[in-house]
Amino acid sequence: MYNSDTTSWQEVLAAFKRIWGYDDFRPPQGEIIRSLLEKHDALIVMPTGGGKSICFQLPALLQNGLTLVISPLVALMENQVQELRDRKLPAALLHSELPTWERKKNLQNLEKLRLLYLSPETLLSAPVWEKLCQPQLEINGLILDEAHCLVQWGETFRPAYRRLGAVRPALLKSKPAGTKIAIAAFTATADPKARATIQKVLQLQKPAAFQISPYRQNLHLKVQTIWTPRGRRQGMLKFIQARPHEAGLVYVRTRRDSEELTELLRQKGYATAAYHAGLSPEERRQIEASWLGGKMPFVVCTCAFGMGINKPDVRWVIHYHSPLLLSEYVQEVGRAGRDGKPAEALTLVSEATGWLNPEDKQRREFFAGKMRSQYQEAQAIASKLPTQGEVATVAKQFRDGAIALSLLHSAGQLEWQSPFHYIRHQSGKSCSFGELNAQQQQFQTQMTQYLTTRECRWQFLLQAFGFAKEAAGWRCGHCDNCN
Structure with a gap:
């Protein structure tokens, strides 16, 4: 096990090679791993596909004790834990959809584990919390994966996120004197305000900060104005028809949208499925497996799909409806082109006035009204x-x-x-x-500004996410405004 005084960096690299088969880390993976092994708090912003999970999995595997990984979605937990188990590594998960016997078994085996994946709600449930507070259970780290969810969902959708800052002090009260528990937050999208919120809520102590630009040279961004609901359907169909057999994703905003659009596409002869939070675990896994295995070229999904799912060859992403927040948009377009090869992201938007097609305007007003209430x-x-x-x-x-x-x-x-x-x-x-x-209204206004800008879209994103220096005088050459 790792001890910064006795374990050499060569031994860390050897473990990396043995488990994942790589000779060396990609920047800044090595620095992040070293920071976590030395028990420093950290806030890491790295683009989708940048290899974030290895940055906390390897330190967890090299240390005694348990690392808790707080994850927002069951599908995300299951994918990461399955990959670890396939490598015969001591990892498990806890969530409400697990059979009772499996939950009990995983809770009983915590001392044998190095990584435990669970949601904020499961972490703070009575039986789990009671077990984690046992003095003999060594806990060395708390990882918040997809930390942007704390900002996006913590206020009104998943309030347990806002209580996570009280977890470390409470756990330390039950542990032997001198115990250290490091906290690290990982995300692909956090602007300066989101980073400040994450740091404040989690009570990070002098965190090491790693911020990598969201810019992806291989990802072409395009926004297309449509004038009628029929035009929206035609715009999507034309785009998909021009890319036969390529892997993609169609993002919509609601469960109903996903089901209606899937029915339309099936009538047109496409093998696809609607993916949303209302599906059973079995249905979700079946759709994921079909898409990952290439049997289903694309999925019509809500934001519940894609987070943490590793499919490098996604060639395109369509936003049938634009997201409400820029951070959601960057997360979702980031599913495309993770293999570094050319990929496209198309967003369909109603004309700005809303006179001819009020669909998008009504959607924004509905969500704004819901938020106000x-x-x-x-x-x-x-x-x-x-x-x-x-x-x-x-x-x-x-x-x-x-x-x-x-x-x-x-x-x-x-x-x-x-x-x-x-x-x-x-x-x-x-x-x-x-x-x-x-x-919140300002965040939504920012999304509208992005959709209507005449400037380079990547320049807009770089400025929005705190990379103003890199954005100065920028023209990417591969967005619809630069071509």
């Missing part, structure tokens, strides 16, 4: 909450109680005393729910 409901709940209490009690008392607590935390009006207990306060740095809503 969530903030209003949270405000109403917040006025009824005691100044301190327990998450479980609030969640039982109010339907959206956990979301209200999450929003209060985001507004700086609440602190977590533990992952399960809160205390309210009014500090000079707090903001209102109205201000939070305005910030």
